[in-house]
Structure formats: structure tokens, C-alpha cells
Amino acid sequence: MIYRLARFIDTRTGQAPLVKKLLRYVFPDHWSFLLGEIALYCFVVLVGTGIYLTFFFDPSMQHVIYNGPYTPLRGQQVSEAYRSVLDISFRYKAGLLIRQTHHWAADVFLVAITLHMLRVFFTGAFRKPREITYYAGVLMLALAMFEGFAGYSLGDDLLSGMGLVIAYSVVLSIPFVGGNLALLIWHGPFPGTTEFFSRLYIAHVLLVPVAIGALLGIHLITIAVTHHSQFRGPRAREDNVVGVPMWPGYLFRTLGLALSVTAVLFLLGGLVQINPVWEWGPFHPELSTNGAQPDWYLGWLIGALRLMPGWEPHIGHYTLIPNAFWGGAFFPLLVFGFLLAWPLLERRFTRDHGYHHLLDRPRDAPWRTAIGVGFFTWVGMIFFAGSSDRVFVEMHIDYESQIHVYQVLVFVVPFVAGWLAKRVCEQLRRSDAHPLRGAGGGLVRRTPTGGFEAVSGSTTTRTPEPTGRR
């Protein structure tokens, strides 16, 4: 049967060699290579659950009186958008399950992308010839953040309204054009008109997902063309790929991963409440609530907005750069600028223009590891500063003091962390130990004559790591 199917495909398209190649495509084996796949399967779940949600959601700011099954809100003036989210949650069977699964999938999606990006950064997987794959990935990260924000902003509940007015302020704060741009996007001063909501909606359900899909295509095709990178191993060299072929070994593994991801997301969606919009209530511009937090992946931005001192350059009485610009626009531009520029900077400074199919262990490139640790510590600390108000509520540490301490620490700790990372890298290179498994021995090979010989010198900088051992 398979033969006849393959024959059918080949006689119509002439692609049997491609299919053969695909079935024999080799995947190197390392746990950290699965992070990207988790992101991929989250995206699949997001598209599936998202399509279901579009059947019920109504992106309209028209005001209606709520009269549905959730009694505490009955008789309140709400928007159609908010009403339809309540209906998805309470009126349509399985609606809440799908909505919560969608939201959880978005949060896990960004966790997976972020960890995947860190893995790629610290192992040098972005180096030639994989820069295109890397750029597509970084752009997908940015788009996924925007997509998530657009998604939870559509509900027109109190928290989404507070998020939108901050987004409006950040757009408004862009020098020279901010005012014009904000009026263009919102169709007038905040909260804008119902046109704004239909724009946000089409961006969320069509424009951004299609853009992510296109980048995903580039990401996967460039991976397939260059083949996977791998860690150095007993057999793994620059000029080969060692691993499990697509059929049958890898297919079942990745299927297992896909199904596991789906299982976890549905379990979260069914059992762990997320974003109960009925508790936040509808948004009106004169309302706000204490303890408001965005979804986790925007924590670094709220942190930056909160940490920035009240500095606004003026000429006379006229504001040049409104404060929201620093935390909301300048900071993310800096972070994504760094991520996009890094492969180029590294090529420039190391003068290394060669191919790299073997991955570095973080210690193999102490400077990259040090700079990366410093940089991501900086972003991470700003992220944690964003939750200072929760720390105040939970641990009673004065909010203002926390902010003052953070304002100093974010410029100190990253340098310390980077310096420490470099020292650790150098130590590890010398001792060749695994950082978590303690001191390791060297590899020993039995010679044909019955003797033993060490495979690697114990102090060389690049000793083979016994990967693939299980």
C-alpha cells in the first residue's frame, strides 16, 4: 500500500527522492533541542483553539446591557466584545475549556520560545550558516508577544483596557509622530472607536498569525536545508550529522511530544483557571485596579515602565520625549536590537566567518556566555522589578524602597553576573567537569590489542562531551 502511495506521488510530482530524503532526515539527540518543538506544537494548539473561538467572539465596542447567566454582572453596561467572552465562558459548552486552553497555550508558547532562544544563543547555534533561521526566530518571538497582547486585549475587560491605554500611551510617546500614529491606530483619542477593535481583531486572527506562519516556514525550511546542528560527540563531527532518522524513530518521539504538549495544555485549560474576565469586570477609562499584571511575557516591559525615573526631556514647556517611551519603546527596541545584531557583532569581533555545524558548550565561548549572562540578567532583573507591587503585598517590603534598590542593582548585578559567568566558563574549561553532574572522568577507549587509551587530553579546550548517552 505504501509502495503504491509513494508511486502515486512520484508519478504525479516526481518527488520520491524528496520523500526518501525526508524519511531519512537525521535528528541529533539532545533534550534542549525539544524546546523549539514544544513551541511549534503550542502554535498548532493555538491555531486550533483560536479558530474555535472566532466562531463565538464578536469584536465590537457597541454597548449592550449584560443579561447572561453570570448573575453578578447582570444589568451592567458592557461591550459586545466583553459580552461574547462571557458567553464563551458560561453559555457555550466547552467554551471555557477552549478559551482557557488557548490562553495557557499562549503562555507556554512564549516560555518555550524564550528558552529555545536562550539555548540557541548560549550554544552558538545562530552562527553561519544558520543566521536566517535565527533572525526568523527572533522576529517570531516579537510577533508572538504582540499577538499574545492583542489576544488578551480583545476581551475589553478591565485588565485588557488598562493594557491598551498603556499601549496607547507608548505609541503616543514616540518622538515626532506619536500623536499622529496613535490617532491613526485608535481612530481618534483613546479609547478610540469600534473600528479600532475590528483592526485589533483582524491583526490577532489573521495578520499576525499569517506572519508567524510565514516566518515559521522560513525557520523550518532553513533548518532542513542546513540540517540540524549537533554537539560534538564520539562520532559527531563538523562534516556529518549523527542522530535518529525521521522514520521510524523520530516521528514517534516527536508525536509523543506533540501529544504530551496538547495533553498538558488541555489539562491546564480544564483544571487551572486563567484570566477570569468576569472577576475583572468591563473596562471604562475611569476605572483601574491595584495589583494589575500583564501576562508573564510582558513583565519585562511593565518592569521597565515602573523602574524608569520620571525623566522627560523638555524644551521650555514642551515635552520632547514622554516618559513612557523609555520603558515601553526604547527598552524593547534595545533588547531586540541586541538579539538581531548579535550574530553580526560576533562575526565582526571574532573574525570568524567559517561554518559551524558543531555547537559550543557555553564554556567554549566564554565571552559570548559572559555577555549573554550579563544581558539576560539585566532583562531578567527588570522583569522581576515589574512584580515589586506583588512582592509588597506578599512580603510587605516597601514598594518605593524596592524600586530605588532595583534602579541601582540593574546596572550592577549584570556586570557581576557576566564576570562570574566568565570565571565559571574558564574553570570548567580547565577542569572539563559537567557543571551539574560534578567532576567527570575522561573517555577511555579499548585498543584492538586489549590495552586502554584516553580518548582526549584532560586539559584541552575542546574535549568531546559524551552526549547521546542515556
Place this chain on the structure above:
Amino acid sequence: MIRGAPKLLPRHRAPRRAELAVFWALLLAAAAAAGFIAVYALGADTQWLGLLLGSAFALLAFGAVVTAKALVPPEQKEEQRHSLDHDRDDLDIAVYVQEADEGITRSRLLKSAAGVAGLTVAGALLVPIASCGPFLDVAQLRRMAWSRGRRLVDDADRPLRAEDIAVGAMVPAFAEGVDRKRLDASLIVVRLDEDDLHLPDKRSGWAPSGILAFSKICTHAGCAVSMFRYPLFSPKVPKPALVCPCHYSTFDPARGGEVIFGPAGRPLPQLPVAIDERGELRAGGRMSGPVGPSWWGVQEG
């Protein structure tokens, strides 16, 4: 593939158990899915739906993982990498493209013209985006719901009366007859001891009986300044303040809305309050500055 495997490999017992495990996992997955359908039909409790559907996928995942680990021959394959660059082909492309170009004598002129035409046509295609909003009319951002004499009303459109506002109270207010969705429509009204006021000289008379009115929209990122810090017991530290819960910009009502903490770059606009003959609150004039988050060129209060 399994058929061709050497007979010597001891892979008879383990796969058999594994096969059975996969079989039961698949069967149970079907049962969980059937349970999902039943729960859906019977009333669709979200927890049960999630549990059953999640379990169905978890069992399928278990089956796939066992299949990958135990049933499929564990083979590691080695594949040679092929060089990615083609020196000759690069050159061929360059030559091929150049040859086509060479026939054109005034190619630089044509290229410039193509550039101009391309940019202009692209511009023409982009210009309709301007219809998305009144983007040249930045004056809209400055609009002001308040003028001398406009009444302050509460949630239910009732006029606010001076005697109803106790010292230390915080009351939300709106401009009478103005769409409440507008950022400039809403106010926060507080009352302090008159002795505690340190308003700028220009604002004397803006707070009769210590009643102060400020825009409710934070000048930093536009959230509603909905928190009023007012220590009730001596010593009264920290001093009374209006706080925005988004990024904790903190404003001093006694000093005309000056920023005392947080990221806001300009004071909270203050509205002069007047009390009419019936004891109702009215705007005593225009606000001290533009309402809402700042933008390029906004005038400071």
C-alpha cells in the same frame, strides 16, 4: 525493518509487554475521549472536559513514547553534510544577470527612473492608510471637557455637593453632559485640611474648603489614578498622595498634583473648583494642563 533484524537480538519479551502497554493506552485514550463526548452531552462541566480530553491526549502520548522507546529499533544514523556554497553557480548568476544588462545603453538612467516610479507607486498604495484615523488633527488630543461653570457629577449623574465630601475622602467625578469614555471627562476629587495645602500662588482659590479636583488620567501611561493615600493617624507620614496602580506614579494633591514618585514626567492636571450658591461643585475655569498621557510637544502644566 523488524523482520530483517538479526535473530540474536533479545527483543522478544520486552516488545511484547510494550505492545500490550501501547494497546491498553490506545484503548483507554478512546475511553477518555468517549467520556469527553458523554460529559459534553450531559452538561459540559469544564473540569471534567479538561481532565478527560487532557487524559486522552496524555494516553496517546504515552503510546507514542512507548512505541518510540521500545518498539522501534533504536538506530543512530550518520549522514554526511554537503557543502552549502557553490562557487561556480554564484559566478554564473552574476554573469547571467550582467549579460542581460549589457544590451541596455542608458541603464543608469532607466534604473533611476525605475526607482522613482517604484517608490512613488508604493507611496500611492500606502497613502490610503491615512483613512484609518484623523491623524493630522493632533488638536483632538488637547480637547478639554471643562470650562468655567460646568458641573461635577457623580456616577449616577447627580451633582456633587461640597458638604458631602469629608476631609480625607476621595470621590470620582465626571463632567456633566460629556461622554464618559473621553479621557478628559473624569476627575478625582479629594478633600484635605486647608492648613495642609501648599498650592502654587497662581492657584490660590482653586480649592475652596480644601476640595481639590484633578484629572483622573495619569500623565504617564493613561491609567486611572484611582488610589488615594491618606494617613488617618499622627504622625501623618507618608503625606497624602494620589497613586496610579499601573506604574505607581505618585502625585501630591496638596502641591497641585506635583510628581513625588514614579515615572510620570509632568504633574497631574488640576481643575479649579468653585462652589455655587446651592453648594454644588463646578469648574472654576480650565484645567492647569492637557489631560492624559504625554506626547511630542505637549505643553507642560
